[in-house]
Amino acid sequence: MAVSESSTKVVLGGARGGPDVATLRQDRWWLQPVITVSVLTAFVIYSTWAAFQNKFYYVGAGVHRDLISPFYSPCLASSCVAGSKIGFAFNGWTLSPALLILIFPLGFRLTCYYYRRSYYRAFWWSPPACAVADSHETYSGETRFPLIMQNMHRYFFYAGLVFNTLLTYDAIRAFRQPGLGFGVTIGTIVLSINAVLLWSYSLSCHACRHLCGGGVRSFSKHPIRYRFWKMLTPLNAKHMNLAWASLIFVALTDVYVRLVASGALTDYKLF
């Protein structure tokens, strides 16, 4: 592709000023990567453990409840416990049903622009913090495989919307308590908050903002898309907060359902 020849000559490799040290920053720049590594590592360890458990993910009619862990919904294996299944099931699947579905929410978060920033900094040290030296000799960014696959983010976003719809259905279904009729329990509130946070996280996504209106050249020619874009822009500014809140809460939701399903906790009915 034609680019105009630059008349300004740039000499690469000129001597840099300042001492040859990784950083001259005096503040606690390392704190943010430490927090990121701690929280993400804890989440990965817990979610891996929970996904392989293959039990205590559903609270059913036996205790007049209909609560399912977000790690196991939709439950697509024929081995899913009674009441947790949806219409379709994989017959030959013998492993945990969570392993069938977690690739989609995992892929959505892994390719998310905010999480990319966080784990490139915290895990890959590329760079660990602003104005702190990159720890790698060479750098090709997201121009080659596998990191060029980050461009698939919008497909995981689409899949995420399907999951959000199903988890919203789960939250609504939790209000119907078998044998007791309609009721509100701590569990229904937990599932509802989880669904709201996941929707907020998805709708605040940069790909969503682009697809809803950011991709157009002329807002004035697309007033409806402009309106969507304008609505999503303040939400997009909170994407980091929503990413953390939804990540932590989805794990807490699984913890709650697991404790109730194992009998360690009673799901108290409020009214």
Added chain:
Amino acid sequence: MADVTMRIWRGDASGGDFENYTIAQNEGEVVLDVIHRIQATDAPDLACRWNCKAGKCGSCAAEINGKPRLMCMTRMDQLPEGPVTVTPMKTFPIIRDLVTDVSFNFAQAEKVPAFLPPPMPEGGYVMFQEDVERGQEFRKCIECFMCQDVCHVIRDHEENKAHYAGPRFFIRYAELEMHPLDQNDRRDLVREEMGLGYCNITKCCTEVCPEHIKITDNAIIPLKERVVDAHYDPVAWLGRKILRRTKRSSAEATVQPAP
């Protein structure tokens, strides 16, 4: 007020070292004030670039305590106690003391294919407020080049300067790509020659921008999404084919240097 010790990098392309200057600190001073007093007293040969002293020209960009900042907008009383370290911008070759050669940026500016409007219709061009506002944010750029300085793609990997435009120019590309009258399509250019894929969204450019331009959220990520539209999204490709929506590509367009 108590005295303050300024650790200032003195040197040129042949080498350098820190020199300490202990000087009285007056109330309300910014780092540039103290640098000027050192020039007036202890070190008349201390080189630093400055112009407006109001945070609008971008000339006095340097690294204060290791972070890119404008010397004229950094208040001394807001820095932590202890010596204040002042070094030149690390990404660019040093000329002398705090002055660097930023011509890399001018070369990148010349490569930006210029705004290409359609022929003037009768009555002139019409722009609506919502379209004007969108590009206005990017027009706030004062070209201090601190975003270029902090970007690790070129700060820590000199070799990438050959194929990476940097955040300051990605906002220029984004502004043009979002302009309703522009007819160029620069998506291939930013992907293949300007190194958009090298950016890994670490947002340091946004963190240091003195004009608070949301460089990553409002320019780089929208550009990346446009590249996805053009190259990685078969649904978008099919949509363009069905709706026969094609823009004039920058390969077809007259490529002119920016004014």
